Amino acid sequence: MHEYSIVQSLVDSVAAAVGAREAAVHRVDVAIGELAGVDTALLTTAFEVFRAGTICENAALKIDRIAALWECPRCRASIARGAFLRCQACNEPAHLAAGDEIVLQRIEMEVS
Amino acid sequence: MCQDCGCGDVNLVPLDVQKRILSRNDNVAAHNRGHFLERGIFAINLMGSPGSGKTAVLQATANAFDGDGGGKLAALAGDLATENDSNRVLNAGIRSRAVTTGQACHLDAELVHHELHHLDLAGVEYLFIENVGNLVCPAVYDLGQAVNVVALSVTEGEDKPLKYPTMFAKADLVLLTKVDLLPHLGVSMDAILDSLARSMPVPNVIALSAREGFGVDDWLAWLQRSRVDAFQEVMA
Numbered sequence: 488m489h490e491y492s493i494v495q496s497l498v499d500s501v502a503a504a505v506g507a508r509e510a511a512v513h514r515v516d517v518a519i520g521e522l523a524g525v526d527t528a529l530l531t532t533a534f535e536v537f538r539a540g541t542i543c544e545n546a547a548l549k550i551d552r553i554a555a556l557w558e559c560p561r562c563r564a565s566i567a568r569g570a571f572l573r574c575q576a577c578n579e580p581a582h583l584a585a586g587d588e589i590v591l592q593r594i595e596m597e598v599s
Numbered sequence: 600m601c602q603d604c605g606c607g608d609v610n611l612v613p614l615d616v617q618k619r620i621l622s623r624n625d626n627v628a629a630h631n632r633g634h635f636l637e638r639g640i641f642a643i644n645l646m647g648s649p650g651s652g653k654t655a656v657l658q659a660t661a662n663a664f665d666g667d668g669g670g671k672l673a674a675l676a677g678d679l680a681t682e683n684d685s686n687r688v689l690n691a692g693i694r695s696r697a698v699t700t701g702q703a704c705h706l707d708a709e710l711v712h713h714e715l716h717h718l719d720l721a722g723v724e725y726l727f728i729e730n731v732g733n734l735v736c737p738a739v740y741d742l743g744q745a746v747n748v749v750a751l752s753v754t755e756g757e758d759k760p761l762k763y764p765t766m767f768a769k770a771d772l773v774l775l776t777k778v779d780l781l782p783h784l785g786v787s788m789d790a791i792l793d794s795l796a797r798s799m800p801v802p803n804v805i806a807l808s809a810r811e812g813f814g815v816d817d818w819l820a821w822l823q824r825s826r827v828d829a830f831q832e833v834m835a
Binding site for chain 2: 504570
């Protein structure tokens, strides 16, 4: 259960991005890949618990889940879910083109 | 407030960030990695379920090296509590330090960095970082290692890699441990290898029995070859 530690890093990242601006954080958008090793439900719970007293106190968390995409690094053909992770045509090991993201995408701030 | 019509709504301003949430950990991991490269240390992040045989692999490695191979091996042993694993590795002859994480289910780069200051690394060529027993969280945190090695025991079932795809997708090598138990289990080696080929792009697997010593030579040969490759890549 490392989602609390991810939320801690997320709140730190938000604080660093907002910097010296006098703004309340309204919403935090993150991207979490299917193969990132992060449970999005636990992340939401951890965020709701941990945001109290931080810059994210009144912020909503929006999670964009990114599906895993394995593809051939040579011909770019995608490898079907559950198949051997090797391109049948090129015999190249598959490359994870998407799905390992743990990214702070954007912040929406309230300014007066 | 909205400046345009006085409706009372707040002005919302987007700020594009696009930054890895664990960038702080990544930075410390990069620092550790630089430290290892400078000193010629090949760092191995050894992961696996609790009871998969990580410590037994290190003990067998020490036996094969006749202790720490003249100071070439060192280990950090991560656990929630107790220094038992570190002591087991120490008793096998490898200089070792325990990293107790309390409630944390994984090691992070900061913890490793901190412990490195307490471990004598003079002459060390291989540093084994035995992660906390867990197939989920340790895969998320870069420690600065050169390779990820996952210990998977044959007692864990044929489809374990399909259940924990993140861990196996990141593995450079899987040590299939406790293979001496295969005759008692009714587990198919082919079925395990099939699961691995659907979870790992390059399914490097070494079957090993720490108790019987089977496969340990292959493991040592892989370590030596990978260390040479890692440092040649850096020189190139």
